[in-house]
Amino acid sequence: MSSTVQARQARDERKSAASATPRVGFVSLGCPKALVDSEQVLTQLRAEGYEIAPSYESADLVVVNTCGFIDSAVAESLDAIGEALHENGKVIVTGCLGARENGSFVRAAHPKVLAVTGPHATAEVMSAVHEHLPKPHDPFVDLVPPQGIKLTPSHYAYLKISEGCNHRCTFCIIPSLRGDLKSRPIGEVLLEAERLLKAGVRELLVVSQDTSAYGVDVKYRTGFWQGRPLRTHMTELASALDALGRAHRAWVRLHYVYPYPHVDEVVTRMTTNVGEGGLLPYLDVPFQHASPRILKLMKRPAAPEKVLDRIAAWRRERPEITAAPSSSVFPEKRKANSRRSSTFSMRRSSIASDALRTRRSRARPRTRFRIPSPTASRKNDDAASWKSRGKSARRSSRAESGRRSTSSSTRTKEKAVAVRRDRSQLPAAPRTRRRSTAWSGSKPHRRSRVSDRLPGSS
16 A cells, blocks of 8 residues: 555544544624633633634534623624524523523523523533533543542442531531532533433432532522523422433432421422432431530521421421431530430431330430449459359369368378477476566566576576
8 A cells, every 4th residue: 555545544534533523613792701701611622622613614513602781782692693503503602691581581582592501601601512512532532531530439429519618516617628608500510410320320429518508609590401491409409310310220319418498398309219210218417416505505507396397297208218317426514415315316216106206205315334444354254254164163163172172281280290299209398487567657568588487597
């Protein structure tokens, strides 16, 4: 094969590879701030391997960054959207005009657009691009898999939806380390969840510092997923995750759920057949404590009795629901608080049965424990080993000790007889009269010396 033919084939391969790379057209309107937003979107597109097309015909998709400040700018933006739809057919709208009436204004004029986002929404625009024009994964170029690098086993993964916390509990250091609540865009969260499920994950564990407060920091701003608007709210996120889980026959499990009122709506959307996938009837709830006084010292926004009533309502709606609690030990040493926590735990675990609740509430919890000393432990070990030897071993031990005591007493008696025999052969000592001890003052006199008892002593 000649070098000319080889060069032609190599050129054709490069052309086919270039044609396989997704190409995005871009129309930027509006003020310099909108221009900066366009630059950020284009930078992200090029960083992910997309090519920028110079015309409608050569583009696989077109993004139009609009302006909605004055009437003439609105008219120009609507004309640009209509032109892109006519020339290409696949259009994503972003910018200020997209934020008017939560996207309804643009959709009323051009219902065929793929997605509508507001200004400064690079993540939402990229989510829409990924959905309608996915970039094929090339294992020779893309060193990172689509779902990213995960440290968990392949069958489950954590999905973090927010960072930080707005509470200022006295026992918690999280706000000083991670700051206030910062919710991720709902489109970005759902895109990550979809990638994980497509990669083979069978269970998504939704985590944050306060899952129930998702979207509070952005005032439940409207995002977009699969071309439709979604509020950045826990209930709508749970519904979308439930739909994704059912589509891939995977589970979704919610963690760190504070018992806020809107959690009741989430409970109603939980699946009744776990074999079909979806949102599991499971809630990880941080109760922290049962004493109102301790909760006040903790600065916790909860009341124990209301929490119990809410759990009872959840069980009436979903009898199979599991509420996994977590509690904290606060530095307040009072037996009443400990007893209240124990009683609260009993009521919480038996909330589904009145009889069980009555029986357990009468039980007095034991809060004191006795730690045995090392000496007592050794004594207990010796006693246990002694008992394990059995009756026969004890009888043989007694017999052996009896034989030892008998032989020793016999030897003692023999020694005593020998001493008496030796003493009987000695001459008898003369009898002497002892002087009585006389008292003089407070001290007695010294007894008589040995020489005083000898015969002939004066």
